Structures are given as C-alpha cells and as structure tokens.
Amino acid sequence: MSDRYAVMGNPVAHSKSPQIHTRFAELTDQALTYGAVHVESPDFETEVGRFLQGDGKGLNITVPFKERAWALAQWRSERAERAGAANTLYRLEDGRLAADNTDGVGLVRDLRDNHGVKLAGARVLVLGAGGAVRGVMHPLLEAGVGSVLIANRTVSRAEELASLFTDEGEVSACGFDAIPAEAFDLVINGTSASLQGELPPVPAAVVAANTACYDMMYGAEPTPFCQWAMDLDAGRVIDGLGMLVEQAAEAFSVWRGVTPETASVIDQLRASLDTK
Ligand code: NDP
Structure with missing residues (x-):
C-alpha cells in the first residue's frame, strides 16, 4: 500500500489540492495517493485521528477547521504557532500530532x-x-x-x-x-x-x-x-x-522531504481554470 494523504474540510469537493499533490507526486516520483475527505463538524477531531494512522501520513486542513487543527496538535511549528491555525498535519516519529501552516x-x-x-x-x-x-x-x-x-x-x-x-x-x-x-x-x-x-x-x-x-x-x-x-x-x-500551489509544495516538502517544481503545476492549473 502506498502512503495516503488528503485534504479535509467542509466543503471540500471543489478543492484543487488532490490535483496539485497528485501532480507533485508524479514530478518527484513519490508513491502516494491524495484524496479529499468531507467531514461534518462534530466529527473533525475523530476523523483526523482515524486518518492519521497506518499508511495515512498527512492531512491538509481547509475551511472551517484550521483553528481546530491547530488546537488538536501536540507540536506546532513556529509559523503555525503564530498563525493560530494549521493547514498541514502529520505525525512525528514519537507519534505526536504535528501542525504546520504553509499558507x-x-x-x-x-x-x-x-x-x-x-x-x-x-x-x-x-x-x-x-x-x-x-x-x-x-x-x-x-x-x-x-x-x-x-x-x-x-x-x-x-x-x-x-x-x-x-x-x-x-x-x-x-x-x-x-x-x-x-x-x-x-x-x-x-x-x-x-x-x-x-x-x-x-x-x-x-x-x-x-x-x-x-x-x-x-x-x-x-x-x-x-x-x-x-x-x-x-x-x-x-x-x-500561485499561493495555493506554493503552500501545497511546502506541505509536500514537510511530509516527503522533497520540494516539487511548481511553475508547470501553476501553468497547468491556470489552463484548467480557463477551460471550465
Ligand atoms: P475569514 O472569514 O476568516 O475572513 C474574511 C475577511 O474578509 C474578514 O476580514 C472580513 O471582514 C472580510 N470581508 C468579508 N466580506 C467582505 C466585504 N464584502 N467587504 C469587505 N471585507 C469583507 O476568511 P479567510 O481569512 O479564511 O479567507 C480570506 C480569503 O483568502 C478567502 O477569499 C480565501 O479564499 C482566501 N485564501 C486563499 C488562499 C490561497 O492559497 N490562495 C489560502 C487561504 C485563504 P470582517 O472582519 O469585517 O468580517
């Protein structure tokens, strides 16, 4: 099984994150899947715990849960700490829930x-x-x-x-x-x-x-x-x-230790917007 990642939010169906991260994985030759998880408000904390185990390695968090993701974390980067909100979650080696903010x-x-x-x-x-x-x-x-x-x-x-x-x-x-x-x-x-x-x-x-x-x-x-x-x-x-793609690239780099090239991904996303 490959490592699993997802964006979690409500609504989340419109999110471009699956498209962006799937492209990053291809560009960097990383074996992973990236999906979108719609959660109802009372279930957020439980769903984070459920996802981030086994091969569930990382989550991006979007509206309206960024502050709750921050509060849930047991470790925060300085930029997440100062932002008071987190858009990136993963587990540290000791199992603690880590939060970052790459926006x-x-x-x-x-x-x-x-x-x-x-x-x-x-x-x-x-x-x-x-x-x-x-x-x-x-x-x-x-x-x-x-x-x-x-x-x-x-x-x-x-x-x-x-x-x-x-x-x-x-x-x-x-x-x-x-x-x-x-x-x-x-x-x-x-x-x-x-x-x-x-x-x-x-x-x-x-x-x-x-x-x-x-x-x-x-x-x-x-x-x-x-x-x-x-x-x-x-x-x-x-x-x-470009901000959307760059925050995704930084989250990818936090999780995978490799920074993907972004210019072609921004161009591709722009073209897909123009044709809709
Ligand atoms: P919030 O709901 O937290 O804040 C909304 C802000 O917009 C408040 O300051 C509010 O003012 C103001 N506002 C809302 N409507 C009006 C209006 N009609 N006239 C003037 N001011 C208004 O939203 P976020 O901060 O989470 O998001 C803000 C924007 O940033 C969104 O459009 C979001 O899509 C975008 N964004 C883009 C990202 C990217 O990667 N490109 C990443 C994150 C966000 P007040 O305090 O008076 O209510």
Whole structure:
C-alpha cells in the first residue's frame, strides 16, 4: 500500500489540492495517493485521528477547521504557532500530532520568487483581518517587509490582529475609511469580498505605477480586486493561484522531504481554470 494523504474540510469537493499533490507526486516520483475527505463538524477531531494512522501520513486542513487543527496538535511549528491555525498535519516519529501552516510561505514565495516582487523594506497594505491574513503576517514580516498596515471592515479585528505582530515589526491597523491616500509598494487583498463579487472600499491613491497588487483569491476571470488594480494600471496584478500551489509544495516538502517544481503545476492549473 502506498502512503495516503488528503485534504479535509467542509466543503471540500471543489478543492484543487488532490490535483496539485497528485501532480507533485508524479514530478518527484513519490508513491502516494491524495484524496479529499468531507467531514461534518462534530466529527473533525475523530476523523483526523482515524486518518492519521497506518499508511495515512498527512492531512491538509481547509475551511472551517484550521483553528481546530491547530488546537488538536501536540507540536506546532513556529509559523503555525503564530498563525493560530494549521493547514498541514502529520505525525512525528514519537507519534505526536504535528501542525504546520504553509499558507504564508506560499504567499511569500509566489510574490518574491515567482513574480519578482521586492519584499525587503516594502510598505504593505493588507485588506482583511481574518484567518488568511493572520496566517501570512509572520512570513511577510520574516521576509523583511518595512511596514504593514492592516485595514478591515471591522476595525477592532484589525487592531487585535496588529497587536499580535507588533513585536515582529512595524504593524498598524485602521478601518477602510482611514486608509491614507498614498501609494504603497504592495497591496494584498486578504478579504473574502471577491467571493461576493465585491471590492473593499479602498482609495485609488494607494496604487501607483510601481505598486504590486495581490488578491489571495483566484478564478478563471480576474477577481473584482484584480480588475480594479488593472484599471488603475498597477505595476503588477497577481491572483492567489500561485499561493495555493506554493503552500501545497511546502506541505509536500514537510511530509516527503522533497520540494516539487511548481511553475508547470501553476501553468497547468491556470489552463484548467480557463477551460471550465
Ligand atoms: P475569514 O472569514 O476568516 O475572513 C474574511 C475577511 O474578509 C474578514 O476580514 C472580513 O471582514 C472580510 N470581508 C468579508 N466580506 C467582505 C466585504 N464584502 N467587504 C469587505 N471585507 C469583507 O476568511 P479567510 O481569512 O479564511 O479567507 C480570506 C480569503 O483568502 C478567502 O477569499 C480565501 O479564499 C482566501 N485564501 C486563499 C488562499 C490561497 O492559497 N490562495 C489560502 C487561504 C485563504 P470582517 O472582519 O469585517 O468580517
């Protein structure tokens, strides 16, 4: 029997993770299977235990269970600890349940390595203060960004989140209406507004000719945020497909000790979105 992996969530049927990890396994010549496991909320902890035994070697965790995965773990990487959420579970050699969070490193690699966005010293505006934003804060600050302003619809959530990271760098918070009308080097949309076809109310002045705009969401069509950034002639406009593939590559590397090549997988996934 080959080693088994899966993504666990609810809903999970739409997940691209099986397609991505199966391709990684082919590219790196690893014998494994990767599926999708839909779990009902009360069963999450039991199902994790059931999966991670014998040849069940690793799980990716998606909505709405990332915080519960974090809480369940008996060991956490520093980036998972700081994220307060886990997207990657596996067992240590002594049998303890280990949690990691690879979302933030996925974003950093996509920005810096795939798209050549300079992070060192960058002035960054982050829109949103939910789980995804919390997950990327430590890796962004670790990558040396100069400052991060977190703007959120619910200002108190932005303030709470900023306070968790002020020990790591220059981090502040505000509501959308208090965003300064000045250009940033990088604007990241970490809200789920695009899911509703909406755009957070952000002043156009935050985008200049050399601003990189990144939406953590992605789709066959440009997201409302990406379209807005293109209309403003932003220097770079990037959606979250690369982040998705890069976070998967890091999880694969944590489990298997080999880092797969990602460029062809991103291209393939993009092509499959375009044809749907
Ligand atoms: P959460 O539900 O934890 O947070 C949602 C955030 O979006 C909150 O800050 C919320 O504001 C804000 N928001 C929701 N609707 C609107 C709106 N209409 N206008 C303005 N702000 C709004 O979600 P997550 O943090 O888990 O996910 C955020 C996004 O990131 C999702 O689109 C998800 O798909 C994407 N993501 C992408 C990944 C990738 O690999 N590419 C990985 C992880 C996430 P408030 O606090 O006021 O409610």
